[in-house]
Amino acid sequence: MRPTDRWRLVLGRYAQDRLPPAADARGPRYEAALDYLYGREYAGRGGRGDDGGEGPPPEPLPGSLDPSAPSVVDWLGEVRELFPRETxxxxxxxxxxxxxxxxLVSDPEVLARIEPSxxxxxxxxxxxxxxDPSVLGEVRRVVRAVVEDLRRRLEKEVRAALTGRVSQHRHSPHAVAANFDPRGTIxxxxxxxxxAGGRLVVERPLFFQRNTRRIPWEVVLLVDQSGSMVGSVIHSAVMAxxxxxxxxxxxxxxxxxxxVVDLTDLATDPVELLMTVQLGGGTDIAQAVEYAAQVVENPARSVVVLVSDFCEGGPPSRLVAAVRRLVEARVTTIGxxxxxxxxxxxxxRRMAQDLADVGMPVAALTPGRLAEWLAEVTAR
Incomplete structure (x- = not known):
């Protein structure tokens, strides 16, 4: 693509009379597709008019500032045809x-055309x-696609961390590529x-056995469903x-x-779990921690994982006291x-520091790193 063609994409409708026509026959389609969305940037700004002086913003293209659902459908189809997936x-x-x-999220036909992400x-x-209830079927489709993709990427890593490390002293009859013992096999x-052929004929490949621990550890996963935690809610559902x-x-x-809502019955179904959570509203973290203290049966073999932005809506002293009681009861905690x-x-960060001071370390982890931390805690 020529530099002038790239500038046409940047300038949109304002390039029409100022730059030569696009060399690519599809150039006008690229320009129109991008201008349909990014032309909104100028709406109501009171920017420069075409004469170079101060004046009202240029007139929008028909339908570009208040599109009907069918025009959005057509626009989405055009975008998906013209641009690569990442774009x-x-x-x-x-x-x-x-x-x-x-x-994009209120019309079933539009939503059906969007790539799940x-x-x-x-x-x-x-x-x-x-x-609208009419789009919930498509919403469930998106939830399922994203959850399955996340689970596929995370499950091997998480299970490997939590089901034991490879034992280099024992072999297993189960042929798992990740556990292959090359030296022992040779x-x-x-x-x-x-x-004569200069090769080793392998008749019996060997595979390491994984150490497994079946210590009855309780894991209480407390998940803040305030609006700012939506990404963590998704990963928490998959992790659960x-x-x-x-x-x-x-x-x-x-x-x-x-x-506080106990959704343990839905833990095995991340799709239904995410369709159940209601994001938004206030936050009472202390109440959730107090609930965790009530359901823990064996404190010395329990882990409480609190996923939150720590923006406590209630008295901070109550939350600090609740966490302190958990720690004093020998419950392992992490925020x-x-x-x-x-x-x-x-x-x-101030609330997080107050909790760290009474024994709950606070971190930001990926699900894989959380699994490694749990493995270390429950290995003792």
Missing amino acids: VETIERHALDRYGLTE EELLKTLLSLKGHL RANLRHWDA GILAGLPAYRLRLVVFDTS LASLDGTAHPSYD
Whole structure:
């Protein structure tokens, strides 16, 4: 693409009379597709008119500032045809987050055309309480696609951390590529060395056995469902689904805002869990911690994981006291300011420090790092 063609994409409608026509025959389609969305940037700004003086913003293209649902459908189809997938996801995210193009999540036909992504799921969960019932089928499709993708990427890593490290002293009859013992396999098959062909014939490959611990640890996962925690809620749901399938752990899943809801029965079904949570509202973290103290049966073999931004709506002293009581009861605790793929949190650092001072360390972890931490804690 020529530099002038790139500038045409940047300038949109303002390049029409100032730059030569695009060399690519599809150039006008690229320009129109981008201008349909990004032309909104000039709406109401009172920018420069075409004559170079101060004046009202240029007139919008027909339908560009207040599109009907069918025009959004056509626009989405055009974007998906013209641009690579990564660009499409960026454009869709801007349409939702920057320009409030809610037609993308309020019309079933439009929603059906959007590529499922974690960013789209965050938007849908944030708006779930306001969505028309007609789109809930498509919402569930997006939830399922994102959850399955996350679980596929996380499950191997999490299970490997939580079901034991490879034992280099014992072999297993189960052939698992990740547990392959190359040195042991060579030693066990040296008698099959083919000197003429210069190769080793492997008749019996060896695989390490994993150490497993079946200590009855209780894991109480407390998840803040305030609006700012949507990414962590998604990863917590997937993490809970994986933990619930491991026999060495007994999981209790609790979500909270100003109320506490025990969703342990849904822990094995992340899709239904995410369709159930209600993001937004106030936050009473102390109440959730107090609930955890009530359900813990064996404090010395219990872990409480608090996923929150630590923006406490109630008296901070009550939350600090509740955490202190858990620690004094010998419950292992950790606070997570973020549990997602980026671990870049925004949280109340003063509150987090107060909790750390009474024995609850606070960190931002990915699900894989949380699994490693749990493995270390429960290995003792």
